[in-house]
Amino acid sequence: MPIRRRWPLPVAGLLLGTLLACTPGQVPPTPPRPSPVSDVHALEKFYDQKLAWGQCEPYATGAQSQDAFRAPGIECARLTVPMDYAHPDGPTVSVGLLRRKASDPADRIGSLVVDPGGPGGSGMEVAARLGPTVANQAIGLRFDLVGFDPRGVGASQPRVRCLSDAERDADRENHRGDGTTPESSAAWASYAKDFAAKCVQRTQYGADMLANVGTRDVVKDLDVLRAALGDAKLSYLGYSYGTQLGYSYAEAYPRNVRALVLDGAIDPAETESESLVSQGQGFTRSFGLFAAACARHAGCAVGPDPARAPDVFRDLTQPLRTAAAPAAGGRKLSYDDAMTGVVDAMYSEQSWPLLNAALNLLKAGDGSQLLQLADSYYERGPDGRYSSLQDAYYAVRCVDNPHQVDADVVTATHQRMRGAAPFLDGGRPDQGEIDVCGSWPVPTTSQPHRPSLPGVPPPLVISSTDDPVTPYQAGVNLAKEMGGGLLTFDGAQHTAFLHGNQCVDVNGLAYLVDGTLPPPGTRCGG
Numbered sequence: 001m002p003i004r005r006r007w008p009l010p011v012a013g014l015l016l017g018t019l020l021a022c023t024p025g026q027v028p029p030t031p032p033r034p035s036p037v038s039d040v041h042a043l044e045k046f047y048d049q050k051l052a053w054g055q056c057e058p059y060a061t062g063a064q065s066q067d068a069f070r071a072p073g074i075e076c077a078r079l080t081v082p083m084d085y086a087h088p089d090g091p092t093v094s095v096g097l098l099r100r101k102a103s104d105p106a107d108r109i110g111s112l113v114v115d116p117g118g119p120g121g122s123g124m125e126v127a128a129r130l131g132p133t134v135a136n137q138a139i140g141l142r143f144d145l146v147g148f149d150p151r152g153v154g155a156s157q158p159r160v161r162c163l164s165d166a167e168r169d170a171d172r173e174n175h176r177g178d179g180t181t182p183e184s185s186a187a188w189a190s191y192a193k194d195f196a197a198k199c200v201q202r203t204q205y206g207a208d209m210l211a212n213v214g215t216r217d218v219v220k221d222l223d224v225l226r227a228a229l230g231d232a233k234l235s236y237l238g239y240s241y242g243t244q245l246g247y248s249y250a251e252a253y254p255r256n257v258r259a260l261v262l263d264g265a266i267d268p269a270e271t272e273s274e275s276l277v278s279q280g281q282g283f284t285r286s287f288g289l290f291a292a293a294c295a296r297h298a299g300c301a302v303g304p305d306p307a308r309a310p311d312v313f314r315d316l317t318q319p320l321r322t323a324a325a326p327a328a329g330g331r332k333l334s335y336d337d338a339m340t341g342v343v344d345a346m347y348s349e350q351s352w353p354l355l356n357a358a359l360n361l362l363k364a365g366d367g368s369q370l371l372q373l374a375d376s377y378y379e380r381g382p383d384g385r386y387s388s389l390q391d392a393y394y395a396v397r398c399v400d401n402p403h404q405v406d407a408d409v410v411t412a413t414h415q416r417m418r419g420a421a422p423f424l425d426g427g428r429p430d431q432g433e434i435d436v437c438g439s440w441p442v443p444t445t446s447q448p449h450r451p452s453l454p455g456v457p458p459p460l461v462i463s464s465t466d467d468p469v470t471p472y473q474a475g476v477n478l479a480k481e482m483g484g485g486l487l488t489f490d491g492a493q494h495t496a497f498l499h500g501n502q503c504v505d506v507n508g509l510a511y512l513v514d515g516t517l518p519p520p521g522t523r524c525g526g
Contacts, residue, residue: 043085046080047224047228048227049228050228051079052077052078053076053099056069056074056098056128057069057070059098059155060155061154061388062381064379064387068124068129069125069128071131073101074099075098075101076096076097078096079097079221081095083205083209093156093157093209094157095148095156097124097148097225098124098125098128098147098148099144100127100131100140102144103141104141104142108142109235109513110144110230110233111146111229112512113146113147113222113234114145114238115147115150115237115242115245116240116242117242118153118240118396120153120387120390120396121389122154122155123148124147124149125147125154127147130147131145137505138509139509146229148222148225150213150396151212151217151218152388152396153388159203160199161388161391162195163195168378168380172334172336172337175321176191178417178418179410179411179432179434179435180418189435192435192436196436196441197441199391200441203395207441207442210395212445213399214400214446215396216445216446217445219245219248219252223249226256231258233257234256234257234258238262239263239495240263240469243264243265243470243478246262246459247262247268247478248446250459251456254453254454257457260459260484263461263462263495264464264467264494265462265474265475267470267471268451268481269449271402272397272404272433272434273413273434277417277420280417280420282467283346286346287313288309289492291309292306293349294352301359301360301362302356313423314425317338320335326365326366327367327368331371333368333374337370337371337374338374339424340377341358341369341372341374341377342373342424343377343424346468348492357369358372358373394433398437398442398444399444400446401437401447401448402447403437403438403440450481451481451482456483458482458483458484459482460484460508460511460517460518461479462487462495463475464490464491464492464496465488465491466491466492469494487504487522487523488522489524490523490524490525507522
């Protein structure tokens with residue numbers, strides 16, 4: 001299971017074809033920057049398309065989206081784009097869209113396009129859920145709020161499909177270890193090949209589709225979307241991985257940018273391995289903050305001494321390695337799901353009380369609440385259906401980063417990851433990503449690099465001091481590189497804009513409406 005990077009939703013609860021991978025140390029060439037002029041000329045029929053807006057409920061793909069798409073005042077449509085931009089006359093794919101129109105048309109500025117990250121998160125769902133929050137704010141009054149499901153995700157067609165719901169349930173119960181022993185490494189290598197083969201077999205257009213689902217292609221879809229919405233320039237709100245889409249769009253289409261809010265920034269030059277290790281370090285720091293906050297209250301599940309909390313936690317969860325805990329509905333809590341539930345709660349300190357309750361319930365032999373947290377992470381609905389998030393995550397990550405195929409390097413990376421998050425003790429939420437991408441059947445289409453952004457309007461970068469997923473310093477660096485403004489949020493959560501902090505929201509709204517960046521050094525308290 002990957003440690004994904006996405007806007008945190010409220011807790012509700014291979015090988016067909018030739019393996020194309022880089023040898024150790026080899027870096028694929030950076031794809032050329034597209035020319036907006038030539039792209040528009042060659043793709044005129046896509047840029048000029050008219051969107052047919054209608055009811056949103058037919059776009060729902062599961063219980064979560066069914067609930068979100070019943071919201072009043074929203075409408076949905078499909079954007080048609082080429083599957084392969086190098087062959088615009090070939091097969092096409094559709095991108096799902098959801099819009100909440102500006103409630104003050106006379107003062108309307110344009111569209112604000114939002115992406116929640118992941119990769120694999122549904123922008124349609126996020127836009128629907130944000131609707132009530134922004135209704136009486138400048139965003140709701142002056143912008144059409146538009147969420148999109150990137151190609152291969154959610155309501156977009158075709159979706160990336162790898163595992164069935166039943167296979168995903170079974171996969172969560174199968175503990176393959178942390179990849180640092182020969183047995184565990186072999187288990188992960190076997191799983192990776194089988195997983196990749198299923199992705200090719202079950203995704204429409206197979207390897208051809210998988211070769212064109214990365215950031216390179218979503219950025220092109222985003223420019224087609226901008227034109228189809230009737231906007232001369234793009235106003236964009238990107239959370240987490242959505243920040244990568246934002247700065248990548250700016251690099252490709254600098255003249256088409258109006259405003260960029262980048263919240264929970266990804267370091268553009270960080271490698272896949274480096275990002276996984278830094279995330280492990282971030283979750284370890286957040287667990288320490290949780291333990292310190294918990295220790296101040298009676299009934300703390302990890303005890304009154306924060307220094308001993310990792311040991312107490314391990315004593316509580318180690319028995320799950322050999323015997324899963326019973327949970328509601330006849331289900332069971334596995335060791336890996338317990339670790340996943342904890343990771344899910346680390347995304348925001350608002351979830352810490354729920355985590356403490358879940359751990360206390362586990363002490364009583366009931367894994368239900370911790371399993372519910374894991375379900376939230378995986379986006380498993382009460383009907384047992386999963387969103388496309390997990391499958392799409394791998395598909396995008398594996399074409400956005402160079403593949404690592406040296407077994408010794410993979411094992412060493414796993415060891416670094418385990419050392420970065422010792423409290424998880426081998427229950428690695430991100431343990432298989434390096435292995436899966438090493439077995440991916442299509443080549444990479446992007447690579448980590450410092451973007452070249454001459455002439456791009458200054459963005460607003462928002463970075464949280466104790467973000468467990470995207471380090472604070474990444475936001476500091478990105479703001480400096482892009483010549484933008486930095487807004488610091490003092491808090492232990494992943495992303496902050498439109499999450500209820502008035503200081504963050506006021507500064508973000510001022511930027512989106514009139515381009516006003518906060519004064520240097522501006523901080524907002526948690």
